[in-house]
Amino acid sequence: MxxxxxxxxxxxxxxxxxxxxxxxxxxxxxxxxxxxxxxxxxxxxxxxxxxxxxLKPYEFFTADIMISASDANSMTEGGNVARQWLFQAQADPEVTLGTGIFVGNTSWPRPTKTLGLTSFGIDPTLPDFLSPVLKPKLATLQLKDSAILDMATRGLPRDEAAAIRPQTPASFEVTGKTVTLYDTFQGGGGFGGDGYMIMSDQTFLSLFPARRSAAPDHILLKVTPGADPDAVAGRLRELISDKSLRIRSYAQAKAEDLKYQQTKRxxxxxxxxxxxxxxxxxxxxxxxxxxxxxxxxxxxxxxxxxxxxxxxxxxxxxxxxxxxxxxxxxxxxxxxxxxxxxxxxxxxxxxxxxxxxxxxxxxxxxxxxxxxxxxxxxxxxxxxxxxxxx
Amino acid sequence: MSDNHPINVRGLNHWFGTGEARKQAIFDVDLTVARGSLTVLMGPSGSGKTTVLTLMGCLRDVQDGSICLLGHELMGAGNALNEALRRRLGFIFQAHNLHGSLTAMQNVQMGLQVHGLNDPEAERQAARHALSLVGLADRMDYLPGNLSGGQKQRVAVARALVGNPDIVFADEPTAALDKESGLNVVAMLKKLGEQRGTTTVMVTHDNRILELADRIVTLEDGQIVSDTSPVRD
Known part of the structure; x- marks a missing residue:
């Protein structure tokens, strides 16, 4: 040396x-x-x-623009957005498609621990908004009261998660309703919940009776290929009369969410x-x-x-x-x-x-x-x- | 003048402290030292001999008067000139001040590396030779902690001399040495003066050395009170 x-x-x-x-x-x-x-x-x-x-929940979806309530600092929190803005947004010539997504927390009581699951309700007829990994599982969600579960849910034994398949589903009760898990996907526990669960919007609304289909948590939009999402979002901010809404490109929403978590939380x-x-x-x-x-x-x-x-x-x-x-x-x-x-x-x-x-x-x-x-x-x-x- | 007299001191005054605590230590000292000579500075403690030595060795700033060292005026000299001149000097301190983490040979090499030779093998060879001259050929790889006081002092002497300095300033260099080793070191300095023209200025209380000195300058209370050249047979 x-x-x-x-x-x-x-x-x-x-x-x-x-x-x-x-x-x-x-x-x-x-x-x-x-x-x-x-x-x-x-x-x-x-x-x-x-x-x-x-950023994990953002990976479940694909979108170009996201419309959220003013207090929605992340994808899993904040108030609702009136569905009428989805229709108004579609008036823009470069907005091709839109959907509302619902977010709520459900509990799965288990013998040793109650698992906290961040649940998303989506329109199962619109595969374009799901990630390529989740898209093949969409048919499952069209079944009534069905859901797919994050196989990396914290507290859920690996073998038990692996056993959840269409042939061997697992069920549990949420607010008196039975939810049946037919499949799994790769998510991962975060700081807010043990894992994720994805279901159709109809199943979601049946599990959360206080929620209304006219008021999703976020609105996701697709724009025409080649269009600039930031430019379209700018036009939508002019177009939509509720100025309290946060209308951002999907990428910007992710970046702002991350910044909020790291610097404000x-x-x-x-x-x-x-x-x-x-x-x-x-x-x-x-x-x-x-x-x-x-x-x-x-x-x-x-x-x-x-x-x-x-x-x-x-x-x-x-x-x-x-x-x-x-x-x-x-x-x-x-x-x-x-x-x-x-x-x-x-x-x-x-x-x-x-x-x-x-x-x-x-x-x-x-x-x-x-x-x-x-x-x-x-x-x-x-x-x-x-x-x-x- | 500077070729034959590498040290030329004129009207040197020096003070320590500031304000009311300011005290004059050196009073109007004049001293010219011939090339190749062995000059001994003597005097009681506090007489100012070490202060004169440090002023001539560019280790303190000259406050008043003039010191011409190797042709350069030290009054008002900047750091760069002082450092350049120090590289042409050799210092032997009473406390050997060897670097405890370096072996004897590495300590001696430090006396060469300051010249930026950048030739490790040549440095090692020169260091080996210098250590042999002071009788430490078998202790080259020893750390100072494993050497006796006298051996450490001899390493310090080798370090001071390995770079072929123009002038050697020594402060009680024989204090840690036995009679024979002390005389050997001074004889070596004397021989360097004769062979290479190396000038030596030495502060000492050791009377054994006086017989080898070309000149004995005695200071008292910051002034030169006698300046003699021993008469030899």
Missing amino acids: SRLLQWLFGRLPIGWLQLTHSRARFAAAIAGVAFANVLVFVQLGIMNSMATAT PTGIIFGFGVIIGVLVGIVIVYQVLSTDVADHLSEYATFKAMGYPQKFFLGIVFEEALILAVFGFIPGVLVGTGLLFGMKKATNLPLAMTWEMAVIVLIGTLVACSLSGAIATRRLAAADPADLF
Whole structure:
């Protein structure tokens, strides 16, 4: 390692030699950086998982424009939209098709736990609004009181989920009505529910008697091929007289939902702060290590100054140490972080995973944070006065 | 003038502290040191000999007067000039100040790397040679923590000399050495003066060295009170 670094720097790798001279301190410093890395990985993992879970319901549908109530900050919350706006929207020459979707929460009481299912009611005669994965299952939904279930529902044993097929359906009661599950699809539990269930709008309305077919939760629209959804949405905002409605392209709705979850919801803010705290912990740990190291070697640095070494030489040593700590701390950090996220995924069934993007971002962040700590620590170098050596 | 007299001090005054605590340490010192000579600065503690040494070695800023070092005026010199001049000097400190994480050879190499040779093998060879000269050929790969006080001081001497400095400034370089080692080190400095023209200015209380000195300058209360050249047989 020394030879490699000497070849890289074109000088003796003093930073490396200093760090490895005190192995216990070096190990503690690496553990500190790794700990900060793990903190950041866990927070980022949860934030990523929240983003994945937030966008998951959007994957079930395909649309170009979505009309929602003013308080609908996400697909699974907010007030209703009058169906008349669907008809009015279709007056635009570039709107080709529209449908209303219903959203509600249902419970499936089970022996060990009651599962919370976010349920969607859709028009089973309009396959164009369903994702390609769900489209083949549409025929099932045309059966009365039938539904398809998210096979990744949290708390539902895998084998039991796999057993739900048209030949071996499963049933349960919702508000006195029996719902029969004939098939499954791949969803995944989020922060709001254990899983998803999709049914026809008629089944939905029978399970939620207070809801009216004239007031879906969202209106989805398709535009003519080649038309710009944002431009059409802009025209619809002019056309529709209820100015409180949120009329956005489907892509924009997804982006705004994600931004809302990450920056306005307490959970998003907390995990965002968690990342910042992890970074700050890392900076403080590395600063502490480097500044102690500089203080311990002041007389040696003063000697080098007396010998004529310029300031950039000392900065080079401190930054060399900072980068070594960053890289050596990152390696155990990414390994432990991956293990923790895997364990958390097993325990919660949330979409938690280490991604390449996360690893690269954290590595770059670690290098930057360690360099920043190094830059702060170099201020102590000023105390190395060669005149004090005599 | 600078070729034959690499150190030329004129009307040097120096103060420490500020305001009412400001105290003058050096009073109107004049000193010219010949090339290749071994000059010993003597005097009681607090007489100002170390202050003069650090001023001549570009380790302190000159406040008043003039020091011409290797042809360059130090009064008002900037960092760049000071650093460039220091690279032409060798320092031997009373406390060896070796880098504890570097082996004896690596410590000596540091005396060469400052010149930016960028030839690790040549550096190692020169360091090996310098350590052999101070009798440490068998301790090259030892860390300072595994060397005795005298051995550390000899490594520091090798580090100061390995870059072939024009001037060596030494502060009690023999304090940690036994009589024989001390005399060997001073004899080596003397020989360098004769062979390469290396000038040595040394602060010492060690009377054993005086017989090797070309010149003995004594300071008291910040002033030169005697300046003699020992007469040899």
